[in-house]
Amino acid sequence: MKWLWVPLGAYFALPLVATAVMSLWQGAHGYGFEAYARLIHTPEMWHSLLLSTRLAIETIIAGLVILVPAVFWMNLRVPTLRPLFDFVSVLPLVVPAISLVAGITAIYTGPDWFVGTANFLVVPYVILALPYTYRALDVGMRALDLRTLTEAAQSLGASWPTMILRVLVPNLVTALLGAALLTMTIVIGEFTFASILLFNTFAVYINHIGSTSATRAAALSLLAFLITWLAMLGVALGGRRAAR
Amino acid sequence: MSSLEAVSLRKVYGGRTVLADVSLSLGEGEFVSLLGPSGCGKTTLLRLVAGFERPDGGRVLLDGRDITGVPAAKRNMGMVFQAYSLFPNMTAEENVGFGLRVRGEANDARRKRAREMLELVGLGEHTHKYPHQLSGGQQQRVALGRALAIRPALLLLDEPLSALDARVRVQLRDEIRRIQREIGVAALFVTHDQEEALSISDRVAVMEQGRIAQLGEPAAIYEEPESLFVARFVGQMAEFDAEIDAGGVRIAGHTLPAARAAGHAPGERVHFFLRPEHVRLVAPADGLPGLVESRTFNGPTTTFRIMLAGAGTVLATLPTSEARHAPGETVGISWDPSAPRILKLGKTPPPQEA
Numbered sequence: 125m126k127w128l129w130v131p132l133g134a135y136f137a138l139p140l141v142a143t144a145v146m147s148l149w150q151g152a153h154g155y156g157f158e159a160y161a162r163l164i165h166t167p168e169m170w171h172s173l174l175l176s177t178r179l180a181i182e183t184i185i186a187g188l189v190i191l192v193p194a195v196f197w198m199n200l201r202v203p204t205l206r207p208l209f210d211f212v213s214v215l216p217l218v219v220p221a222i223s224l225v226a227g228i229t230a231i232y233t234g235p236d237w238f239v240g241t242a243n244f245l246v247v248p249y250v251i252l253a254l255p256y257t258y259r260a261l262d263v264g265m266r267a268l269d270l271r272t273l274t275e276a277a278q279s280l281g282a283s284w285p286t287m288i289l290r291v292l293v294p295n296l297v298t299a300l301l302g303a304a305l306l307t308m309t310i311v312i313g314e315f316t317f318a319s320i321l322l323f324n325t326f327a328v329y330i331n332h333i334g335s336t337s338a339t340r341a342a343a344l345s346l347l348a349f350l351i352t353w354l355a356m357l358g359v360a361l362g363g364r365r366a367a368r
Numbered sequence: 369m370s371s372l373e374a375v376s377l378r379k380v381y382g383g384r385t386v387l388a389d390v391s392l393s394l395g396e397g398e399f400v401s402l403l404g405p406s407g408c409g410k411t412t413l414l415r416l417v418a419g420f421e422r423p424d425g426g427r428v429l430l431d432g433r434d435i436t437g438v439p440a441a442k443r444n445m446g447m448v449f450q451a452y453s454l455f456p457n458m459t460a461e462e463n464v465g466f467g468l469r470v471r472g473e474a475n476d477a478r479r480k481r482a483r484e485m486l487e488l489v490g491l492g493e494h495t496h497k498y499p500h501q502l503s504g505g506q507q508q509r510v511a512l513g514r515a516l517a518i519r520p521a522l523l524l525l526d527e528p529l530s531a532l533d534a535r536v537r538v539q540l541r542d543e544i545r546r547i548q549r550e551i552g553v554a555a556l557f558v559t560h561d562q563e564e565a566l567s568i569s570d571r572v573a574v575m576e577q578g579r580i581a582q583l584g585e586p587a588a589i590y591e592e593p594e595s596l597f598v599a600r601f602v603g604q605m606a607e608f609d610a611e612i613d614a615g616g617v618r619i620a621g622h623t624l625p626a627a628r629a630a631g632h633a634p635g636e637r638v639h640f641f642l643r644p645e646h647v648r649l650v651a652p653a654d655g656l657p658g659l660v661e662s663r664t665f666n667g668p669t670t671t672f673r674i675m676l677a678g679a680g681t682v683l684a685t686l687p688t689s690e691a692r693h694a695p696g697e698t699v700g701i702s703w704d705p706s707a708p709r710i711l712k713l714g715k716t717p718p719p720q721e722a
Contacts (some may be wrong), residue, residue, distance in 0.1 A: 269453070283470075291455050293453075
């Protein structure tokens with residue numbers, strides 16, 4: 125079955141190679157890094173990338189602060205609620221993004237620093253990332269003997285916050301990194317919410333460039349790939365260190 | 369003065385009474401085992417003492433102070449669990465020091481204490497190893513060191529040996545006892561293994577269906593079971609229906625010697641119990657006759673299974689050097705008159721032959 129690798133490899137490699145070639149095209153027979161150079165000197169690109177990165181970090185923090193204690197509590201005390209958690213966690217995949225946007229904009233009102241700025245996007249992003257964050261955390265926690273570990277920590281005098289920070293979190297490093305990476309890729313690539321709510325995130329910017337300059341759009345796509353790959357590399361290395 | 373006192377503890381799970389009015393007290397430095405089959409409530413009792421469960425009735429006192437409502441984290445009890453419970457992200461030394469770190473003890477003092485504890489449990493060489501680099505027995509040693517590092521008021525052991533190999537189990541069992549004596553901390557030990565309970569305890573509480581069936585020194589539990597349950601649960605015993613007769617008991621038409629028959633009225637129906645090691649094999653005419661069914665070699669001892677005419681089977685364990693009979697042979701069995709145990713007929717039917 126070794127020959128199978130050839131079409132499979134081509135299937136994955138060809139679009140990337142084609143995108144790379146496209147990003148280097150400078151019109152007629154000229155090839156070079158002009159598209160990249162122009163991108164790097166575009167402040168809007170940096171603003172959108174920075175905004176998306178900031179939103180990703182905020183989403184990761186908010187998602188984990190909500191979900192780590194919730195999944196911990198479910199696994200430890202009410203495993204009978206697991207079907208409910210499973211069901212709720214896949215809802216964001218079932219409900220189309222467009223109805224989420226419509227629903228959320230109607231329901232959420234609040235102070236201007238929150239609703240009036242891009243920070244507002246963190247709310248739908250936490251929901252969008254929920255299926256992935258929940259899965260990663262649940263798998264990580266199920267691999268631990270939570271009950272014995274928490275009881276051991278309790279009998280040694282640890283409070284709940286101490287237990288979560290000193291015992292639970294360090295043993296979930298791989299799961300947490302996985303959840304963080306998935307959230308990061310979702311937020312950086314998310315288009316619907318940002319576009320409809322009129323925020324200029326990275327994905328919105330890629331779309332905008334795509335309609336104005338094909339070569340720069342190709343270059344930007346490759347850059348986005350690079351960011352994802354670096355993040356994955358980080359998770360892999362972090363996971364290896366944690367597994368020690 | 370007693371260090372732990374459990375007073376009329378009761379626990380109900382979904383309508384099922386798991387513990388019914390159990391009272392137990394531990395003296396200072398005393399080692400007490402809770403022994404019983406699974407589901408008898410021994411682990412629940414330990415968890416109530418540890419504070420992981422709240423009782424539905426009764427109180428827990430520690431050195432005279434009522435701690436019934438005190439959460440587990442504030443009880444200052446060291447606990448060793450059945451499952452491996454070391455924190456996987458910490459070295460042996462960090463695990464042992466965890467309780468002290470939570471208590472805000474200074475780094476140097478904490479490290480010194482952790483090292484001492486690891487020395488005490490025989491792991492002075494392994495301070496920087498992670499749990500996954502240690503064997504099961506070593507992990508339980510670290511867990512013991514961790515439980516003792518906080519200078520607990522009471523040591524709780526929840527079947528800490530059940531996941532280990534037989535050889536390690538015996539070794540660690542003796543060591544737990546040595547260390548517990550050395551430190552002088554009172555200990556409550558849960559086990560379903562009677563040999564474990566009998567060999568290391570000051571006192572054993574045999575539990576049956578949420579109650580303590582008998583509480584006493586290991587020898588008393590073994591030699592003088594007070595109920596049918598204890599007689600059947602602890603050690604092996606041959607059991608016969610018998611009738612009290614002048615000077616002994618009548619079994620299957622034979623009058624046999626039994627010193628304890630003196631406490632019962634002639635004609636009373638009783639249970640008659642005899643341990644394999646008390647059975648002597650003699651000439652058929654000198655005892656109760658029977659047929660050797662099988663012979664099992666155990667190393668230092670040999671066990672015979674003997675079918676008695678009209679009375680059932682009895683096991684006889686003899687030193688191998690004295691075991692001369694072969695299956696198919698007819699022998700007589702006899703015993704020292706003080707050996708058999710006699711109990712009044714209970715409501716429970718005799719056990720089915722396995």
